[in-house]
Amino acid sequence: MSAERPSLPPVRLHSEAELARDALAAPLLARAVRLARWAGPGTRVGAGGELVEAQLPAAAAHLGLDDDEDGAAYASEAWRLAVDTGLLDVEDPADSEDGEGDGDAGPEGGEAEGTVTVGESLALLTGGSPQDVLAIWLDGLEAVYADATAPAFDDFADLVNEDGSIDFDALDWDPEAEAEFLDGVLGNLYLLTVSDAGPGEGPLPLPALAASMIVPDDMGEPTDDVLEQVSEAMMRLDDQFRVLEPIGIVEYRPLDETLLTEEGDDGALPADEEDVTRYGLVKLTPLGLYGIRARMLEAGVDAPAIGDLAEKGAEELLAGIAYYPEAAVRAETELWLGRHGSAGAVTAARELLSASRGSDAGAPLRRLHCQQALALAGPEAEPAVRAVLDDPELGGLARVWLAERGAADVPAPPESMIFWLAVDTIAAQLDADGDLNELQGLVEGLSGQHSGFFDEVWRVDHPGTAEVLEAMGRLHSDKKAAKQARKAAFKARSRKSG
Structure with a gap:
C-alpha cells in the first residue's frame, strides 16, 4: 500500500x-x-x-x-x-x-x-529548560489567540440589559466561526510559508492572504461582492494581527489607515497596485511556525517537521519521506544518517536496503529514496550494497550505486534485471507525482536505451508493469513508441490475468 x-x-x-x-x-x-x-x-x-x-x-x-x-x-x-x-x-x-x-x-x-x-x-x-519556556509561551499564545477572536465593541455598557445581564445577541459574534476563520488564515499562511510555491521567508500581502480565504479557487475575475468580502476580511485580519504580533508569532506591517478615507462607493478598499505594502504585509516568524504547528498537531493535523524521523527506523524513514519535497527528503535523510555516523554506515545501508524491499504499491518509491539515501551514505556503505547484487529487487540499484562510484568488479546485470529496474524506476516517479517534463524525459530515455524495449518489457514480473506501460503510452512523444507501449500494456494485463 x-x-x-x-x-x-x-x-x-x-x-x-x-x-x-x-x-x-x-x-x-x-x-x-x-x-x-x-x-x-x-x-x-x-x-x-x-x-x-x-x-x-x-x-x-x-x-x-x-x-x-x-x-x-x-x-x-x-x-x-x-x-x-x-x-x-x-x-x-x-x-x-x-x-x-x-x-x-x-x-x-x-x-x-x-x-x-x-x-x-x-x-x-x-x-527551566527550553521546553519549559516554550510550554509557557504556548499557554500565552492560546490566551492571545482568544483575545484575537474576541468580539469588538465600542461601548460595553450598550450590551448590558436592564437586569444586568449581557446581551450576547447584540454582539453579532459566533466564537466558533471566528476561531475557524483565524485558524484557516494562519493555516494558509503556514502552508504558504513552508511550501515551495509560497513566498518562503518573505512577507505576504494582506490582500492575498484574505483572498485565499474568500475567493474560490475556480473563480476567474472576482465579482464586486467577493472583492467587498475580501476588503472586510482584510480589516478583520488587520485587527487580529495587531493583537497577535506582540506574542511573537508574526511580523506585521499594518494596513495604512489613510486608505480608510479612500474607500470606494461600494465600501471596498481602493485598488493601488503600485504600493501593495499599504495594505499590510505579514509573515510568520520562526517562533510562529513552531506555535502554529503545535496548535495544528493538537488539533490532529498531520504537520511534519524536518528531524521528526531522525530517531526512527529505516522503515519509518522511507515511509515518512515518501512525498516530501526533494530538499526536505535530503535534509531528513542526512539527519537520519548522521545519527549512525560513518562507523555505522554499513548498518544504516543494510537497514535501508531491507526496508526498501516489497511488492506493495509504495515499494518503488521506497527503493528510489533508498537509492538517494545510499548516495549520501558515502563509500563506507559499499559492503552492504555488494551484498544485494544478486537480489532481484535490489541488484539493479546496487549496480547503479557502485557504477556511479567507479567501483571495480561490478557484474553485468542480466537483461531481466535491467527491464525490472526500468519499470520500478518509472513506477516510483509516477507515484511521486514529479515534474511532467522530467518524467517524459525519463520514459523516453529508458525506452530508447534498448532496441525492442516494448517487445520485452511486458514480460517483467513487476506488480506495476501494466500501469507503467500505460503511462508510457500517454507520455511518450513519439506516436509509434506510444502505440507500442499501449500494446505492451495490454499484453502485460493479459499475462497478469492469465
Whole structure:
C-alpha cells in the first residue's frame, strides 16, 4: 500500500534553544515577566485577577510606557498574560480562608480585591529548560489567540440589559466561526510559508492572504461582492494581527489607515497596485511556525517537521519521506544518517536496503529514496550494497550505486534485471507525482536505451508493469513508441490475468 501523503509539507524549525530565546524576547511575554517581578503584597487586583485601574499608571511606568498614550492598555494586557500563563497566582477574595471575602468592599469602597503572589511559571522561565519556556509561551499564545477572536465593541455598557445581564445577541459574534476563520488564515499562511510555491521567508500581502480565504479557487475575475468580502476580511485580519504580533508569532506591517478615507462607493478598499505594502504585509516568524504547528498537531493535523524521523527506523524513514519535497527528503535523510555516523554506515545501508524491499504499491518509491539515501551514505556503505547484487529487487540499484562510484568488479546485470529496474524506476516517479517534463524525459530515455524495449518489457514480473506501460503510452512523444507501449500494456494485463 502506498504511504499516506501528509497534509502539509515538512517545516524546518529552529532549535528549541533558539525558539525559547525568541519566546523570552517576545514583547508581550517580556512585559508580563517584568510585571510579575514588580508585583508585591501591596499590588491590588480585581476579583477577576485584573490589575485595578488605579495601579495601571504605575505598571505602565515600570514598563517604560508612561509617556505612551496606550501605556495603561499595554500594561493591562501584559498583566492578563502574566496571570494566564501562571507567572502570577491571583486569589479571589471569595476564596479566602474565612469564607467571608465575597462582597467585602475594597479600600476605596468598591468591589472586593484579590491577592497576588508569584506563580511557579516565573521560576521556570529563568531556570527551566527550553521546553519549559516554550510550554509557557504556548499557554500565552492560546490566551492571545482568544483575545484575537474576541468580539469588538465600542461601548460595553450598550450590551448590558436592564437586569444586568449581557446581551450576547447584540454582539453579532459566533466564537466558533471566528476561531475557524483565524485558524484557516494562519493555516494558509503556514502552508504558504513552508511550501515551495509560497513566498518562503518573505512577507505576504494582506490582500492575498484574505483572498485565499474568500475567493474560490475556480473563480476567474472576482465579482464586486467577493472583492467587498475580501476588503472586510482584510480589516478583520488587520485587527487580529495587531493583537497577535506582540506574542511573537508574526511580523506585521499594518494596513495604512489613510486608505480608510479612500474607500470606494461600494465600501471596498481602493485598488493601488503600485504600493501593495499599504495594505499590510505579514509573515510568520520562526517562533510562529513552531506555535502554529503545535496548535495544528493538537488539533490532529498531520504537520511534519524536518528531524521528526531522525530517531526512527529505516522503515519509518522511507515511509515518512515518501512525498516530501526533494530538499526536505535530503535534509531528513542526512539527519537520519548522521545519527549512525560513518562507523555505522554499513548498518544504516543494510537497514535501508531491507526496508526498501516489497511488492506493495509504495515499494518503488521506497527503493528510489533508498537509492538517494545510499548516495549520501558515502563509500563506507559499499559492503552492504555488494551484498544485494544478486537480489532481484535490489541488484539493479546496487549496480547503479557502485557504477556511479567507479567501483571495480561490478557484474553485468542480466537483461531481466535491467527491464525490472526500468519499470520500478518509472513506477516510483509516477507515484511521486514529479515534474511532467522530467518524467517524459525519463520514459523516453529508458525506452530508447534498448532496441525492442516494448517487445520485452511486458514480460517483467513487476506488480506495476501494466500501469507503467500505460503511462508510457500517454507520455511518450513519439506516436509509434506510444502505440507500442499501449500494446505492451495490454499484453502485460493479459499475462497478469492469465
